[in-house]
Amino acid sequence: MSDPHDEALASRLGMWVFIGTELMFFGGLLFAYMMARLAHAPGFAQASRHTDIVIGTANTVILLCSSAAVALAAEVAQRGAHHLARLALWLTLLLGASFMALKGLEYAHDWQQGLFPGVGVQLGQLGQSGIQHEQPLEGAQLFFMLYYVITALHAVHLLIGMGAILWLLAHESSHSIDTHVRRTEITALYWHFVDVVWILLYPLLYLIDRSTP
């Protein structure tokens, strides 16, 4: 019979090593963003001013709340409050679904305003008299290419996290309490990592060039 402490450490370490590999994955994309932004600063500034700051901020708040909810689930499950832990996991799931719904809405708005890389594209912004277009500077389309790749990959990671939480809730009664508590903790770690990636993306995609003329 293996020691439960060793098992807990092994699963925790396994998830941290996985998070390490994910750091390399998103790190490469963020490096590409950084280099492209240095090479095409005016185009990136112009393009990033067209992203939807209201939805971006709402999604940041939603993800931070979901991280708090899943952290609560992991903490209270360890202390025997299993009903509360289950409710916190459902809340996390609900917040994750809200994030995805808002992201979908944002993509739809972006598409309507022509914020998509392609031939002869013009950047649109919803004003008082409908959508006003402006000619993209060099690099603006590259910004949107990176924006879609990075945010879509982030959304895929979030979907995987939601799937893991659903699985956890569905199989709660088929495992021992110790196993369930450990799995809740590991799933929470993964969810926090997805949140950490968004925390970095939020200023890079929505904020940094907001005040530039």
Added chain:
Amino acid sequence: MTAILRALKDEANAEVRRATAMIGLTLLVLLALVALTCWASYQHLGPARASAGLGIAACKIALVAWFFMQLRHAQALIVVALLIAMATMSLLFGLSATDYAVRSPAKSDYQTPQQIAPFFTKGHR
């Protein structure tokens, strides 16, 4: 939310209450930092705007890692695994940045893609 508060009332012992309060407090600080970074992005900070945005993001990440991801209770082995991952990433960033820094910039053609002439025209059909 009401169900969570009711469950908290039913199941809470001192430890659960302490853990919940700590998570709630961390969340409040995180939300305050979101408000701060949002406000700062509309201020004319010049070249410091990138540092301000990324600096506040780094604070938020530290809070999430320390309090939510339990790094404050992490065993040495986990800290070592994380440090190795970060050191490897820094090395890759450093090598790639050095490559970009010493290479003369080549104009890429992805900004103005060439329109390919339609293959099927009336004459071909």
